[in-house]
Amino acid sequence: MRIIKARDYEDVSRKAANIIFSVMTEKPDCVLGLATGSSPVGIYKELVRHYQEGDLDFSQVTTVNLDEYRGLDRENPQSYAYYMRENLFSHVNVRPEKTFLPDGREEDSRKACEEYDHILSQAGQQDIQLLGIGHDGHIGFNEPADHFPKGTHCVDLAESTIEANARFFESRDQVPTQAYTMGIQSIMSAKCILMVANGKGKAQILKQAFQGPVTPQVPASILQLHPQVILVADEEALSEMENC
Numbered sequence: 001m002r003i004i005k006a007r008d009y010e011d012v013s014r015k016a017a018n019i020i021f022s023v024m025t026e027k028p029d030c031v032l033g034l035a036t037g038s039s040p041v042g043i044y045k046e047l048v049r050h051y052q053e054g055d056l057d058f059s060q061v062t063t064v065n066l067d068e069y070r071g072l073d074r075e076n077p078q079s080y081a082y083y084m085r086e087n088l089f090s091h092v093n094v095r096p097e098k099t100f101l102p103d104g105r106e107e108d109s110r111k112a113c114e115e116y117d118h119i120l121s122q123a124g125q126q127d128i129q130l131l132g133i134g135h136d137g138h139i140g141f142n143e144p145a146d147h148f149p150k151g152t153h154c155v156d157l158a159e160s161t162i163e164a165n166a167r168f169f170e171s172r173d174q175v176p177t178q179a180y181t182m183g184i185q186s187i188m189s190a191k192c193i194l195m196v197a198n199g200k201g202k203a204q205i206l207k208q209a210f211q212g213p214v215t216p217q218v219p220a221s222i223l224q225l226h227p228q229v230i231l232v233a234d235e236e237a238l239s240e241m242e243n244c
Ligand code: GLP
Pocket: 035, 036, 037, 038, 039, 040, 066, 067, 131, 132, 133, 134, 135, 138, 139, 140, 141, 161, 165
C-alpha cells in the first residue's frame, strides 16, 4: 500500500486526480470505478478542468459507480446518478450509455442487484476504483457486517451513515434507509484502488482500516489484502496512523 500525504482537501483532490489522469492517458478506453460523497467532488472538478483544457478525453471511457440509494429516481437531486451528472458527466465527453450505476428505481432488489452484477461483468475489470470511507469503515455502502459480501446487494444503512449523509437532505427523515451497493469482491477486483480521505473525522477509522485487523466489522480493512492500494489523505486524516 502506498500513502500519499497531502496538505489539505484541494491538495488531496489534485494528487488523486493526477493518478486518474495518468490511468486515462495510458489507457483511453479504461474502466473507471467512481464514488460519491463529499471527498471526490474536488477530484471531479480537477478532471473537468483537465478536460476543458484539452488534456483529457472521456469518449472511450466506461464508468461504474459504487452505489445508489434504493427508491430514488435518477432525476432526484439526492440520487447518486444526479450527483454524477452534476459533478462530472455533464461537463465532459463521456458517452452517457457507458456510465453505470445501480438502478435505484428498481424496487425488486434481487433484480436490481443481478442486473448491476451483469453490467459490471460486461464492463470488465476497473482499471482504477476510487473510494471514500465512511466513519464506520464502510466502502461504497458495504456497512459493518459479519461477512464480506461478494456481489451487488441491498443494504440497510447504519444509523451513523444515515446521520452522516443527512447533511445532503432537507431533513433526516428524507434520507433513504436502504441502498444498492457493489460488493466487496467487485471492489477488490479492481486493478488499482485509490482511496481519498480528509479531516480529523476520518483519522480514527483510517487507523483501524489500515493498521488494525482485517474484519468485516471494518469493511475497508479488506483493502489490506489488495496488491495495489493508494491512499491519498491530508495530514489530519493521517494523524492517528503510525509511521505516517
Ligand atoms: C457515502 C458513500 C460512500 C462514501 C461515504 C463517505 O456513504 N456511499 O461511498 O465514501 O459516504 O462520504 P464523504 O466523502 O462525504 O465523507
